[in-house]
Every structure is written in structure tokens, then in C-alpha cells.
Amino acid sequence: SQQGEEDPQALSIQEGENATMNCSYKTSINNLQWYRQNSGRGLVHLILIRSNEREKHSGRLRVTLDTSKKSSSLLITASRAADTASYFCATDHPRYGGSQGNLIFGKGTKLSVKP
Amino acid sequence: GAVVSQHPSRVICKSGTSVKIECRSLDFQATTMFWYRQFPKQSLMLMATSNEGSKATYEQGVEKDKFLINHASLTLSTLTVTSAHPEDSSFYICSASQGGPYEQYFGPGTRLTVT
Numbered sequence: 001s002q003q004g005e006e007d008p009q010a011l012s013i014q015e016g017e018n019a020t021m022n023c024s025y026k027t028s029i030n031n032l033q034w035y036r037q038n039s040g041r042g043l044v045h046l047i048l049i050r051s052n053e054r055e056k057h058s059g060r061l062r063v064t065l066d067t068s069k070k071s072s073s074l075l076i077t078a079s080r081a082a083d084t085a086s087y088f089c090a091t092d093h094p095r096y097g098g099s100q101g102n103l104i105f106g107k108g109t110k111l112s113v114k115p
Numbered sequence: 116g117a118v119v120s121q122h123p124s125r126v127i128c129k130s131g132t133s134v135k136i137e138c139r140s141l142d143f144q145a146t147t148m149f150w151y152r153q154f155p156k157q158s159l160m161l162m163a164t165s166n167e168g169s170k171a172t173y174e175q176g177v178e179k180d181k182f183l184i185n186h187a188s189l190t191l192s193t194l195t196v197t198s199a200h201p202e203d204s205s206f207y208i209c210s211a212s213q214g215g216p217y218e219q220y221f222g223p224g225t226r227l228t229v230t
Contacts, residue, residue, distance in 0.1 A: 035221075042121075042208055043159070043221040088158060102149065103219065105159045 006089055006106040014114050019076040021109040023089030024069075030092045032065055033103070034074050036085045043088070046074075081115045118142055119211045121222035128199055128229055136194045136225045138209030144189035145211035149219065150182075153206040165192055199229040 006023045013019055025032070031050045035043040049056045049065045049072065056063045062075040076083055090103040118141040128134050138148060147166050151159040163179075165171035165186035173179045183195040192211075196203055206226055210219040 033218075040206070040224070040226070042119075042223040043210075045218055045220070048218065102161060102164055104161065105151075107158045 006087070006109045008109055009107065010110045010112070012112040012114065013079055015079060015081055017079055017113075019079050019083070019111055019113070021074045021087050021111070023072045023074070023106050025072075025089075025091050025106075026070065027091075029067075032063075032072050033090045034061075034063060034072075035088045035090060035105075037088065037108070038085045046087075076111075079111075079113045081113050084111060084113045086110045117218075117220045119145075119209065119220045119222040121207075121209055121225050123225060124223060125226045126228070128227070130200055130229055131198055133195055133197045134199055134227060136196075136207055136209075136227070138192045138194070138211065138222050140190045140211040140220070143211075143213060143220075145192075145213065146189065147212045148186055148192035149210045149212070150184060150192075150194050151208045151210070153208060153224075155206075159208060162194075196227065199227070201229045203227065204229045 006021055029051055031048055033048045034046040036046055037043050047058045047061055047063050049063050051067055060077045065072045086108045088108045089106045120139045120141055122137045126134055149164050150162045152162055153159045161174050162177045163171045163173045163184050165184050167186050167189050171184040181197055186192040204227055206224050208221055208224040210221045212219045
């Protein structure tokens with residue numbers, strides 16, 4: 001079964017607005033990562049947050065992690081048309097406890113930023 | 116740095132034939148490589164994990180005799196889809212890692228279409 005579940009499944013906003021995507025997971029994790037994927041392309045790593053961290057920033061990205069609720073959120077501020085992509089959260093694979101870096105991906109949120 | 120390439124980017128083959136997909140880490144040594152498949156509008160599903168010089172570990176439900184994985188060197192892993200069928204048509208993505216808690220770097224993906 002999926003470890004990560006994002007919501008919403010699709011999000012459409014205007015350029016300049018903020019976009020918030022959420023991810024929930026089921027088992028304990030060592031870390032949680034967010035990736036973006038442009039249509040038909042590979043994944044680009046955005047940010048990694050460890051289980052002992054609560055918040056992390058990278059440029060216009062802000063990620064929070066609540067291990068008690070088993071959830072994370074990705075906030076993109078001042079969105080641009082170029083941010084249009086699918087965004088996935090990924091957690092380390094419970095089978096290996098993250099020792100090999102195995103990831104389980106959520107279903108993703110498709111973000112559309114209109115100019 | 117940390118570039119992963121895949122070849123070919125697109126391949127069309129006839130049902131019953133075999134197809135080999137290469138994944139290369141261009142500027143680092145990848146002790147671990149991962150193979151994922153992604154159906155349209157869906158998330159990435161881990162197929163197998165391979166460590167250099169040892170047999171791949173396949174996820175439940177993935178046929179190891181159908182999806183042959185070889186990780187003969189620290190910079191190259193191959194996935195061979197044997198006796199391909201139309202239901203094998205998918206987007207195959209590899210990632211490479213230096214192992215352990217290190218970040219995974221994803222290739223651009225290979226679009227396989229079996230006719």
C-alpha cells in the first residue's frame with residue numbers, strides 16, 4: 001500500500017499566489033523528501049526533512065513535518081508559471097528502515113500555476 | 116554534479132521482444148541503484164533495488180525473471196524487460212545513490228511502448 005498520500009490531487013492557482021500541498025504517511029520514518037516532476041520527465045529533488053526536524057526552508061519552499069500526525073506540508077510561496085508540475089512526497093521504505101535509501105512515493109499533487 | 120542518465124529515452128518494441136534500458140551515474144559512484152515504474156498519472160512504484168556486484172532485491176509482485184537487473188559496475192545498472200507485452204508499457208525511471216542516507220538522484224526516465 002502507498003506510504004505517502006498527497007492532497008489535494010490537483011491544485012490550480014494564479015501566479016503570485018501560494019501553493020500548499022500536504023502529505024500523510026503510515027509508518028515511522030527516518031526522513032521525508034519532496035520531489036517535483038515535469039510532465040514526462042524524471043524527478044527533481046527539492047528538499048529533505050529529517051524526522052527530528054519540524055520545519056525547513058529552501059528559497060521559496062517551506063516544508064513542515066509533524067511526526068505525531070504523520071504528515072508533512074510543502075508550501076511554495078509567490079508561485080510562478082514555471083512551478084507547474086507534479087509534486088511528490090517520498091518516505092524511506094519501512095522494509096529496509098531507510099538503510100538503503102529505498103523510497104515510497106505518494107500519488108502526487110498536480111500543480112497548475114496560471115500566468 | 117550528481118547527474119544520472121538513462122538510455123534510451125524512448126523505445127517502441129514489438130510484443131515478445133526484449134528491451135534493455137541503461138542507467139548511468141555520470142559523476143559519482145553509485146553503490147545502490149533503484150528502478151521504478153510509473154503508469155500515466157500515477158506515482159512511482161519501486162520495482163527493485165540493486166547494489167553493485169550483488170543480486171537485485173525485487174519488490175513484491177515484480178517478476179525477477181521478467182525484469183532482469185544487472186549492476187555490474189559502480190556507474191551502470193541495466194534493466195532488461197524480457198518478452199515484453201503491451202501491459203509492460205510504462206515510464207521506467209532509475210535513481211542512483213551513494214548508499215545509506217544519501218540523496219537519490221533520478222534519471223530522466225525511459226518511455227517504453229510495447230505494440
